[in-house]
Amino acid sequence: MLLAIDAGNTNLVFALVDEDGAIRARWRIATDPRRTADEYAVWLHQLLALEGFSRADVSGVIIGTVVPRALHNLQVLSQKYFHQEPMVAGQGCAAWPIPLDVDEPHNVGADRALNAIAAHAKHSGDLVVIDFGTATTFDVVDFTGAYKGGIIAPGINLSLDALVAAAAKLPRIAIETPETNSVIGRTTQSQMLTGIYWGYVAMIEGLLARVKAEIGRPVTTIATGGLATLFQRHTLVFDAIEPDLTIQGLALLWQRSVSAA
Numbered sequence: 001m002l003l004a005i006d007a008g009n010t011n012l013v014f015a016l017v018d019e020d021g022a023i024r025a026r027w028r029i030a031t032d033p034r035r036t037a038d039e040y041a042v043w044l045h046q047l048l049a050l051e052g053f054s055r056a057d058v059s060g061v062i063i064g065t066v067v068p069r070a071l072h073n074l075q076v077l078s079q080k081y082f083h084q085e086p087m088v089a090g091q092g093c094a095a096w097p098i099p100l101d102v103d104e105p106h107n108v109g110a111d112r113a114l115n116a117i118a119a120h121a122k123h124s125g126d127l128v129v130i131d132f133g134t135a136t137t138f139d140v141v142d143f144t145g146a147y148k149g150g151i152i153a154p155g156i157n158l159s160l161d162a163l164v165a166a167a168a169k170l171p172r173i174a175i176e177t178p179e180t181n182s183v184i185g186r187t188t189q190s191q192m193l194t195g196i197y198w199g200y201v202a203m204i205e206g207l208l209a210r211v212k213a214e215i216g217r218p219v220t221t222i223a224t225g226g227l228a229t230l231f232q233r234h235t236l237v238f239d240a241i242e243p244d245l246t247i248q249g250l251a252l253l254w255q256r257s258v259s260a261a
Contacts, residue, residue: 003058003082004250005074007031007065008111009134011226014044015244016053017251023244025051033069037076044081058082062254064089064110064246089114089250093257099146112139113147114249115224120145121252123220123240128211130204130238131245132225134158138207140215151207156200156227163192177233201235208237 001024002017008031015026027047029035048054061078063086065071071088078086087094089110098117100108115129120141127141128150135158138151154162156175164172173189175196183198185191212219223231223238224245232238242248 001053001057001059002251002254003061003078003084004247004254005061005063005065005086006111006114006246006250007063007067007070007074009066012070013247014047015247015250016048016051016057017247021248021251021255023247025053026244026247031067031070033067033073035070035073037073037080040073040077041081044077055082058084060084060254060258061086062089062094062250063087064114064250064253066109066111087254087257089253093260094253097253097256098141099144101142101146102149108147109137111246112137112150114246114253115139116141116145116147116249117252118242118245118249119222122242122248123222126215126217126219127222128208128219129222129224129245130208130228132156132223132227132230136200136203138211140211143217151211153203153207156196159200160192160196163196175227175230177230181234197230197234201231204231205235205237 004015004017006013010031011028012031013026013028016024018024061082061084063074075086078084090096096113115131116139119127119129125143129139131137134155136153136155140148140150142148164170173192178193178197183194185194220239221237223241228241
């Protein structure tokens with residue numbers, strides 16, 4: 001099986017993917033570039049065993065990262081404990097199989113390119129992928145599969161952290177779906193939730209409307225990332241929610257790289 005590793009700014013996701021592309025298990029850990037290969041190995045060994053797998057079940061490793069400092073220890077993890085030379089998304093035999101039709105293609109984050117690969121494989125036509133992570137990103141993929149650019153906005157948790165840090169009397173609150181559609185809060189906490197949650201809904205709907213108008217053709221909107229389902233109840237702009245899009249992109253990139261070898 002393939003061990004696909006998605007190293008994001010906030011979390012690393014490790015997933016076991018079988019030959020048919022099905023995700024058999026997944027685990028998440030906070031991103032810390034100082035974490036060593038040995039630490040990863042101890043943690044993963046226990047989780048593999050809990051799911052009925054072992055290190056011997058891993059026949060390939062692919063890494064996608066937007067945290068350059070985390071890459072070395074993940075490569076050592078693959079080499080030392082899985083006895084595999086890992087592929088790195090966007091490099092060497094795992095170079096991007098889609099055009100990055102932007103002014104600075106070398107600066108496109110691996111997660112965004114991987115989302116574009118997976119989205120185009122699963123959906124036809126022009127696409128917009130909205131990824132709710134540390135940043136909230138909008139990525140435009142045209143009907144040919146080319147990545148055309150997008151939008152980067154602060155993530156919802158990042159915005160909340162900044163608000164709480166800058167205002168001494170505001171409490172830390174949990175991000176959750178509001179119980180009602182009212183946007184007039186009656187307490188400090190409900191007013192904060194209204195501002196963060198409904199502010200993000202308005203941002204999503206407003207930016208997406210502008211993107212669609214600029215594309216000028218029918219567009220399929222795909223949501224991904226840990227907080228994607230949080231907004232599903234109160235907006236109708238998502239045509240599909242694909243929570244594992246980045247991992248699926250890694251698996252597709254691996255399959256194409258192996259087939260081309």
